[in-house]
Amino acid sequence: MPELPEVEVVRRGIDKWVSGRTIETTKVLHSRAVRNHIAGSKDFIKRLNGRTVTSVNRRGKFMWLSLDDDHALVTHLGMSGQVLVQPLDADPEKHLRVRCTFTDNGRAMHFVDQRTFGGMAIEEMVDDVAGRLIPESVQHIALDPLDEYFDPETFISGIRKKNTQVKRAILDQTLISGIGNIYADEALWRSKIHWATPTQRLTRTQAATLLKHATEVMTQALSQGGTSFDALYVNVNGESGYFSQELNAYGREDEPCDRCGSIIVREAFANRSSFRCPRCQRKPRTN
């Protein structure tokens, strides 16, 4: 599933292929893909055609193509979204939702999304905390750990003030962005912290360690092109990443823990799954 490293891989690919090019035609093949563009598909197309992409940016799992009219094409991959750059004569993908061609007649940009949890919208830009321009819908998203303005102290004090479980907190994109279910489990495994540990019981050292490991695991995943379990995550050229081979907890139910040899368990967590080592990541005391 696309989390920060996977979105960053896509951002770099899109930046290389699309920045500086002018959009000639836009086709919306599934209206749900532009549901967040309130004015509708026709307006979406009208606003995009003729615009030049000036840069491609990202915060957490949100990505946006900055346009030459002070707006941005905001793109979220959801759970199964892909942005591909394809030859003009390429066969359309089964789940192709939006397609843009460019005035230079080079490769087209395809937004493909099987489950349609992702989407695109054109938005106005506003100032962020550091005085940079970001799309309106990204305003409430916290800085991610790879952002140059990310402040570890804000995260450490913020998570300890919360009244919830630690995994819920690190999945909260308004506290820290970019972490999803996979890297949450990996960061918790590296930190030897149980997912249900109350945030108010975290020491400053534990919170700092968790942040360090979350940053480390996402940086390592990025260097290997992200985590792929199936064809649902690929880079802009349709290639898979290799980090799934390095995972220590996520998806490793019934396999031995790489640290102590205990068998990794899967547990229900907020309508999804959580993987942990029962020895390294002990259940928190209930009192």
Place this chain on the structure above:
DNA sequence: GTTACGACCTGCGAGC
């Protein structure tokens, strides 16, 4: 204001 939870969506695999 904060937290928890269901809805959204489609393809795949397991079970019958």
Place this chain on the structure above:
DNA sequence: TGCTCGCAGGTCGTAA
């Protein structure tokens, strides 16, 4: 072989 059902999970709206 074909059908049904559960599962995967990021974000948002709503309820508590």
